[in-house]
Amino acid sequence: MTCVFCNMKEVVLENDLALAFYDKYPVNKGHLLIIPKRHVEQYFDLTLDERNAIDQLLFEGKKLLDEQLAPDGYNIGVNCGEAAGQTIFHMHVHLIPRFKGDMEEPRGGVRGVIPEKRVY
Numbered sequence: 001m002t003c004v005f006c007n008m009k010e011v012v013l014e015n016d017l018a019l020a021f022y023d024k025y026p027v028n029k030g031h032l033l034i035i036p037k038r039h040v041e042q043y044f045d046l047t048l049d050e051r052n053a054i055d056q057l058l059f060e061g062k063k064l065l066d067e068q069l070a071p072d073g074y075n076i077g078v079n080c081g082e083a084a085g086q087t088i089f090h091m092h093v094h095l096i097p098r099f100k101g102d103m104e105e106p107r108g109g110v111r112g113v114i115p116e117k118r119v120y
Helices: 048-069 109-113
Strands: 018-022 032-036 073-077 093-098
Touching (some): 048 073, 048 093
16 A cells, blocks of 8 residues: 655655645645654654654744744644544644634634533
8 A cells, every 4th residue: 555645745844854745635724744754653653853853844834834824823733543533644743723713712722633522
């Protein structure tokens, strides 16, 4: 089976161990995915160097999106395993810019992975 992320051509940011590209099914404009270049399934399988490389691109991605879109906030998320919603089994971090008014009540943020638990 071919991994769609292993052959990614539309790279926005890159370093030695990781790269970032726009999500093909974005939650909001500017939604970035950041992946290790090495094919690994889970965040917990990354080396420390890979985690640092991904973290570097998270900050570079935020700077880029701040300049281009001036969002009001961000969500950062990783789905680890099918039960957590992972559908592409090449580890990836979502950097999602958020804008005032993009949803009626944003309270709870990432708790929304289980909708009835989001607002508390």
